[in-house]
Amino acid sequence: MSKPAWTAEPSTLLTVRPGFVLAAVDTSSTPGFSGGKKAGEAVLAATHETVNELQERLWAESVVGGRRSVLLVLQAMDTAGKGGIFEHVIAGISPEGLSVHAFKKPTPEELSHDFLWRVRRQLPQPGFIGAFDRSHYEDVLIARVRELVEPAVIERRYKQIRDFEAELVASGTTLVKVMLHIDADEQKARLADRLERPEKRWKFNPGDLDERALWPRYQEAYQLALINTSTADAPWFVVPADRKWYARIAVQRLLLETLRGLDPRWPAVDYDVEAQKARLDLS
Amino acid sequence: MSKPAWTAEPSTLLTVRPGFVLAAVDTSSTPGFSGGKKAGEAVLAATHETVNELQERLWAESVVGGRRSVLLVLQAMDTAGKGGIFEHVIAGISPEGLSVHAFKKPTPEELSHDFLWRVRRQLPQPGFIGAFDRSHYEDVLIARVRELVEPAVIERRYKQIRDFEAELVASGTTLVKVMLHIDADEQKARLADRLERPEKRWKFNPGDLDERALWPRYQEAYQLALINTSTADAPWFVVPADRKWYARIAVQRLLLETLRGLDPRWPAVDYDVEAQKARLDLS
Numbered sequence: 100m101s102k103p104a105w106t107a108e109p110s111t112l113l114t115v116r117p118g119f120v121l122a123a124v125d126t127s128s129t130p131g132f133s134g135g136k137k138a139g140e141a142v143l144a145a146t147h148e149t150v151n152e153l154q155e156r157l158w159a160e161s162v163v164g165g166r167r168s169v170l171l172v173l174q175a176m177d178t179a180g181k182g183g184i185f186e187h188v189i190a191g192i193s194p195e196g197l198s199v200h201a202f203k204k205p206t207p208e209e210l211s212h213d214f215l216w217r218v219r220r221q222l223p224q225p226g227f228i229g230a231f232d233r234s235h236y237e238d239v240l241i242a243r244v245r246e247l248v249e250p251a252v253i254e255r256r257y258k259q260i261r262d263f264e265a266e267l268v269a270s271g272t273t274l275v276k277v278m279l280h281i282d283a284d285e286q287k288a289r290l291a292d293r294l295e296r297p298e299k300r301w302k303f304n305p306g307d308l309d310e311r312a313l314w315p316r317y318q319e320a321y322q323l324a325l326i327n328t329s330t331a332d333a334p335w336f337v338v339p340a341d342r343k344w345y346a347r348i349a350v351q352r353l354l355l356e357t358l359r360g361l362d363p364r365w366p367a368v369d370y371d372v373e374a375q376k377a378r379l380d381l382s
Numbered sequence: 383m384s385k386p387a388w389t390a391e392p393s394t395l396l397t398v399r400p401g402f403v404l405a406a407v408d409t410s411s412t413p414g415f416s417g418g419k420k421a422g423e424a425v426l427a428a429t430h431e432t433v434n435e436l437q438e439r440l441w442a443e444s445v446v447g448g449r450r451s452v453l454l455v456l457q458a459m460d461t462a463g464k465g466g467i468f469e470h471v472i473a474g475i476s477p478e479g480l481s482v483h484a485f486k487k488p489t490p491e492e493l494s495h496d497f498l499w500r501v502r503r504q505l506p507q508p509g510f511i512g513a514f515d516r517s518h519y520e521d522v523l524i525a526r527v528r529e530l531v532e533p534a535v536i537e538r539r540y541k542q543i544r545d546f547e548a549e550l551v552a553s554g555t556t557l558v559k560v561m562l563h564i565d566a567d568e569q570k571a572r573l574a575d576r577l578e579r580p581e582k583r584w585k586f587n588p589g590d591l592d593e594r595a596l597w598p599r600y601q602e603a604y605q606l607a608l609i610n611t612s613t614a615d616a617p618w619f620v621v622p623a624d625r626k627w628y629a630r631i632a633v634q635r636l637l638l639e640t641l642r643g644l645d646p647r648w649p650a651v652d653y654d655v656e657a658q659k660a661r662l663d664l665s
Contacts, residue, residue, distance in 0.1 A: 151469070159584045186434070186476040193469040194482040195515060201478060232478060287662065294659050301442045301649045308661050366584045376577050378591050379570065 103134020104142070109349045110356050113336040115329035121322045126282040127341040132348065139344040146351055147191035153358035154228055156365060158196045161226025163366040166271040168223040169357055171230040171350070174240070175279035176317060177307055178289035179340050180347075181232055184279070188351045189230050198223050201232035214238040214256065215263055223272065228354070235260060236324055243320040244313050257327035264333040273361065274333040275353050278321060279340035283314050386417020387425070392632045393639050396619040398612035404605045409565045410624040415631065422627040429634055430474035436641035437511055439648060441479045444509025446649040449554040451506040452640055454513040454633070457523070458562035459600060460590055461572035462623050463630075464515055467562070471634045472513050481506050484515035497521040497539065498546055506555065511637070518543060519607055526603040527596050540610035547616040556644065557616040558636050561604060562623035566597050 112130040132139065157167060171189075173181050189199065200221040209217045215235055223229030239260070243253050264274055281289075290307060293299040310317075329335040336353060340346035395413040415422065440450060454472075456464050472482065483504040492500045498518055506512030522543070526536050547557055564572075573594070576586040593600075612618040619636060623629035 162584060182476075182478065185478045189477050190473060190475065192473065192477075193465075194472050194475075194477060194480060194513070195465065195468045195484060197477060197482075199477040199480075230477070287665065290662055291659070294655055294662065298648045300651045300655065301445060303651070303653075303658070305653050305658060305661075308658070308665060311665050365581045368583045368586070370586075370588050372577055372583065375586070375588055375591065376574070378588075379573055379577065382570065382591060382594050 103132070103138035105131055105352060106133050107131040108356060109336065109338070109352050113338055113349065113353075115325045115335035115337060117326075119326060119329070119337075121280070121318060121325060121337065124280055124337055124339060126280050126285065126339045128339045129342060129345040130339065130349075132345060136342070136344045139348050142348050143187065143344070143351060146348075146355060150191060150351065150355055150358065151193055153355070153361075153363065154192055154196050156363035157228075157358065157361065158226040159366055160363045161224075165363070165366075166225045167361055167363070168225055168272045169228045169354070169361070170223055170267070170272050170274050171228070171354065172234045172236070172274060172276045173230065173232055173279065173350075174234060174236050174277070174321075175340070176281060176286060176314075177310060178286050178293070179279040179281045180343050181279060183343055184347060184350050185230070185232065187347050188354070189228075192228055196227055198227050198229045199232070200229070202234055202237060215259065218263075222267070225271065229272075235263070236328075239324045239328075240317065240320045243323070244316045257324070260328050261330060261333075264328070264330070268332045273357050275357055276329075276333060276335045277350055277353065278325065278335060278337045279346055280337050281340050283311075285341045286311065286314075386415070386421035388414055388635060389416050390414040391639060392619065392621070392635050396621055396632065396636075398608045398618040398620060400609075402609060402612070402620075404563070404601060404608060404620065407563055407620055407622060409563050409568065409622045411622045412625060412628040413622065413632075415628060419625070419627045422631050425631050426470065426627070426634060429631075429638060433474060433634065433638055433641065434476055436638070436644075436646065437475055437479050439646035440511075440641065440644065441509040442649055443646045444507075448646070448649075449508045450644060450646070451508055451555045452511045452637070452644070453506055453550070453555050453557050454511070454637065455517045455519070455557060455559045456513065456515055456562065456633075457517060457519050457560070457604075458623070459564060459569060459597075460593060461569050461576070462562040462564045463626050464562060466626055467630060467633050468513070468515065470630050471637070472511075475511055479510055481510050481512045482515070483512070485517055485520060498542065501546075505550070508554065512555075518546070519611075522607045522611075523600065523603045526606070527599045540607070543611050544613055544616075547611070547613070551615045556640055558640055559612075559616060559618045560633055560636065561608065561618060561620045562629050563620050564623050566594075568624045569594065569597075 109131055160167065173184060175181050189197065205217065218235045239253050239256050242248055267274060290303065293303040325335050338346050338349045392414055443450065456467060458464050488500065501518045522536050522539050525531055550557060573586065573590060576582040608618045621629050621632045
């Protein structure tokens with residue numbers, strides 16, 4: 100028997116392409132991975148170091164003028180596991196090469212600007228991996244469901260997002276856009292768990308059930324956002340997330356593949372190594 | 383034989399008190415820890431989860447109005463291991479509760495303000511652990527050694543720093559100020575290693591040897607800064623750092639003790655749990 104492992108790349112299996120139907124995704128599936136939970140956890144732990152070394156190379160490249168960066172955009176319904184991705188995947192990355200931002204309800208100042216204004220302020224610097232907990236996509240998700248703006252504005256925003264992301268890609272940022280996808284029953288079980296366990300109760304607020312009541316409208320808003328903003332240069336990946344362990348290794352693998360694709364190299368140095376060794380000897 | 387472990391707290395053993403003499407510290411010692419490298423690495427790995435849970439409680443507390451935070455200030459001579467602390471200690475903390483900032487050579491804009499201006503902009507929000515790679519202490523270290531300002535200005539800055547930190551403490555931020563301390567021979571060996579290994583060469587630049595030539599003056603500047611700014615509410619800890627594994631568990635332990643001292647609790651909730659369970663059942 101062979102060791103459980105990736106048999107196909109999530110970047111191929113989970114991509115949103117024309118004709119994609121969110122409702123057809125099996126949220127409990129584990130595409131491309133041949134093992135179960137235990138094997139998945141082993142893969143997660145074993146892969147941190149490789150991700151880290153590639154990130155360090157990306158950072159090193161930036162020290163000598165490289166402009167490349169990576170930006171993970173995480174979107175999901177409540178309880179789908181964004182927090183776990185940060186705690187178990189992103190936490191492995193050296194924090195000095197990492198910039199994380201959680202987008203909350205917009206402040207009055209943020210609302211006084213274009214919806215992309217606050218996002219532009221949080222983009223990763225060269226050499227960094229950025230990670231967004233929610234993002235500019237809220238402005239076509241909750242904004243659509245809650246009718247915060249006119250439908251025509253939402254339609255316009257899809258194009259604004261495509262243009263914005265094309266601009267990011269052109270300036271050296273590789274986007275990894277991930278929707279963690281659970282089904283409504285799984286959310287119910289997870290909310291019940293939050294209510295059951297005293298150390299989880301603070302994560303729940305009654306407004307979560309108001310949002311839950313709008314589940315079908317959110318699914319529709321996601322479907323439209325995914326189809327309208329998944330491009331060749333900045334595709335969306337929909338990660339089945341009923342099994343937390345799978346969602347974690349899938350996101351980790353997407354980051355790993357992205358970094359491998361960038362193939363950052365240790366920079367050549369512009370000083371004379373032997374001359375510096377001689378100076379050091381005398382010091 | 384008992385399991386290697388902490389036999390006394392680093393917060394007690396490593397504190398800078400009146401009469402402290404930096405030159406008398408044995409940089410290769412491992413105060414308070416009964417084991418060696420292997421035992422230290424096991425402690426490091428085993429303690430991440432406890433630190434994380436305490437950090438999550440601190441964060442949870444802030445969600446219901448708590449104002450407390452922790453700020454690790456890391457200072458050290460070049461190669462002393464700050465990067466390793468970020469990669470092996472801080473990286474264990476969930477990045478959504480963490481704010482990291484590396485202070486570089488001040489920009490013209492930063493120089494146009496008071497030296498504390500740029501530091502105030504990077505303070506941790508309530509519920510966060512902040513970590514500074516270098517800090518406002520550069521303004522009494524390199525500033526003294528390189529004579530960037532008049533001596534009287536340096537003297538004044540000690541008091542400004544004490545006042546600033548007292549203000550932070552009063553507003554709910556617990557400071558953990560750490561100097562990683564290596565000796566000059568250890569630095570020489572580590573610089574030689576950077577020159578030897580191609581994947582490390584980008585970390586070296588010839589200016590590092592100019593700084594090294596000023597070693598005694600830096601030691602003097604550290605001695606003065608430590609003595610003048612170690613207070614009861616915001617003490618300095620000098621961590622022997624020739625053994626990287628020891629420095630890492632010592633800093634981790636200082637953070638752990640700090641968080642335990644804060645003793646953050648899961649917040650009580652202000653909704654009726656049973657009523658929400660009933661609502662969820664119907665959803």
